[in-house]
Amino acid sequence: MQSDLEITEASSVDVSSILEINQQYLDSNDEEGFLVVPYYKSELDQVISSTESTIFLAKSSSAGIVGYAKVSCNFQTDVLKGMAWNTVEDKQTVAAILDSDFIYIAQVAVRKDVLRQGIASQLYTHIENLNTPIIVFVAWVPIRNMASFHFHESRKYRKVGVLSRPMFGRFEDYQSLCYVHDYSAR
C-alpha cells in the first residue's frame, strides 16, 4: 500500500469518499481512534474552495482514497483561554507559532481496512515537509484517543498542555492534549 500511495489535494469529486471515512469513526472505540466532529458535504465543498484550508488525500491506485488530513492556517486563539500549559515556555512557543505561519491539523483519518500501513505517516510527512510549525489536538476526556496519542508520540510531537472546552463536537466537558511540531522538534 505505502509504495502505490500519492498525496494530493482534494477537489469536489472527492467529498463523498472523505465523508465515508469521517463516518467510520464517529462512534468508534479508542483502539482504532475516533473522531469528534462530523463533516457535511456543504462544509467540505466550502473548505475545498477556501484558501485558508486544505484537505490532503492519501490515494492509492488500487484502493482509491484511503485517508485524509484537513489542515488550516486559521485557529480560533480564543479557545486557548481554556488551556492548562505544561510550562511557561510551552505557552510562549504556541503563542509564537500562532503569531506566524502555522498549520493546524483539524482532523486526520485513515480508512478502517487499511490502518497501520503507514498511511497517516505519509500524510504527515507531506504536511511536515511544508516546513511550517504544526499544532494539533488529541481527544483525552471523556474518551482517550489512544491511536492518535501513540501516533503523535511516535512522530515526536511535543505535548504542550491540556485544553478544556465545555463542549466540542459530540462531547461535553471535553479535554484534549495539545501537541506541536516545531523546528526544535526536528
Ligand SMILES: CC(C)(COP(=O)(O)OP(=O)(O)OC[C@H]1O[C@@H](n2cnc3c(N)ncnc32)[C@H](O)[C@@H]1OP(=O)(O)O)[C@@H](O)C(=O)NCCC(=O)NCCS
Ligand atoms: C490515528 C490514525 C490516523 C493513524 O493512522 P495509520 O495510518 O493507521 O497510522 P500509521 O500506520 O502511519 O502509524 C504510524 C505509527 O503510529 C503509531 N500508531 C498508529 N496507530 C496506532 C494504534 N492504533 N495503536 C498504537 N500505536 C499506533 C504506531 O507507532 C505506528 O507505527 P507501527 O504501526 O509501525 O507500530 C488512525 O488510527 C485513524 O484514522 N484513527 C481514526 C481517526 C482518528 O483517531 N484521528 C485522529 C484524531 S483527529
